[in-house]
Every structure is written in C-alpha cells, then in structure tokens.
Amino acid sequence: MTAEKEISVLLSEARNLINIPPAPVATMLVYHRIEDGGAPSLPDSVALTEFQEQMRHITEEGYSPMTVRELAALVEAGEEPPEKSIVVTFDDGYLDTYTHAFPELDFFRMPATVFLAAGHIGASTPFPWLGGNGGKPMDWQQVSKLHRAGIEIASHTYSHPFTPNLTKNELCLELERSKGKIEDKLGAQVHSLALPYSFPLRHPRWPSFRARLREALNSNGYVCCCTMQRGHISPKDDVFALRRIPVGRDDDLRLFRAKLEGCFAWTAPLQAFYQRFLKSYPAP
C-alpha cells in the first residue's frame, strides 16, 4: 500500500509541476467507517479530521458533487459528465455515517449516496462480517434524517452476502428484500445498488454472474450498480458495473488529491491481477 501511495502522490506532483490540468474524469469515492479519536482501526476507515479535510478540498477545488443516481443517469444517456464530477458514497450503513460524516456533509452541502445492508439496519450489534471489529449500524430514524436531508439512500443487498455465489433466485431475493425494506421505511424509491465485497470484472466467473446480476437488477427496477473495482467513470461505462475509488486510513490530503486527479487508477490492473490470480474466493 505504501508503494501504491508514494507512486500515486509522485504522479500527482509531476502532473502539477508541468502544469498539466487534472484529467476530466468523473470519480466515485467509496467510504466505509469514519472514526473519531486516534488512528482508525481498519484499513478502510478514515479519521474524522481527514474526512473534514477531504470534504473541504472537494468544495474549495471546484468539483461538481452529485449522487450515484445523477451520475448514472448521465452515463446511461451517454453524456459527458460535468468537469470534475465527483460522488461521495458510503457502504454498509454504519452509525458513524450518521454521527460523524453527516454533520460534515451537511456543513459542506455535499450530496452523497449511502448504501445500506438493509437487513442489519436497526440491529443493536455490530455488522457481523468484520469479526466483531465492525461498527454498529444506524437505525431507521437516523436513515430517515439522512434521506430528508437529500442524501440518496440506496441498497447494499439485504444480508451482505458474497453475491457471485448466489443462485439467480437468491440474488433476486437479496435485491428485492433490500429495496422493498428501504422503500417501505422511507416511502421513497430506491434506484442504486452497490455490491458487497470486491469481485473482479475480468474473473472467469464474471460473465455468468453479470448475466444473473443484470436480470436481477432489471426485474427489481434498479437503474445502476456500483462495484469495488477501482477506476473512474466515463460515458461509455456499463451502468451495472460502475467503478469506484476507495478512501482509507492512508489517505492524507496528498494521496486524496492524487486519487481525485486520476493518479491512483494505475493500481486497477494490480488489483485485477491480485484478484484474478492470487485471491481465493469462496466456492459457489
């Protein structure tokens, strides 16, 4: 990770040194936990002070923030997104999305999309997939407040399974139950999905999974789907397999800036290689 960080920052500094303007890319950022007090406990957690700096940077550097649904509509129409388009997303539905991130989003008037593992929202125990190290989820009252403030509330499945292992019917049920529950609680439509866990778009199992996924998304009225595959967004992208850029505890402002300038996307092939050849996925 350190090498990835140093190279990305070097690329960013070289880009600015010779006055090349930042690439006109649209970027979706993915956050998980926002922690306060001390160093974040997990690699994909961000310290509150860093998060505040990042939201300030987006605001002061003239980015065009929007929700996933808004950016996906442009991609679907094949339209070029506005220059420096950016989407702030949060996965899972942690309590700290409400207690720590929301006040900053509100302060900076920052649009955002929150993906909920809907079956866990309102539980009194931490999300189970981080082995007891996970944060607690929000309750539905807190989700409602985010929704009323204009934040897009979207689906991250119902139980947070490794979706490529699900049958067509199981996958359909995960998408249907999650969307139904959120819509029932908020009285508003859900349009976007984010898949739990990362799964490579070039894996041999991707084409068959993609076919099941498309069918489940279409039959449940979803209009777009985000992945954990690293990369930026272009008008030619598949709206059912949108790439995102992760933000984690290593993101000081230099690395964050590099990520927004497109100087981190070079790591996407490394991620794909690791996932394709070195990582083992649970058998279906």
Ligand SMILES: [Zn+2]
């Ligand atoms: Zn997740």
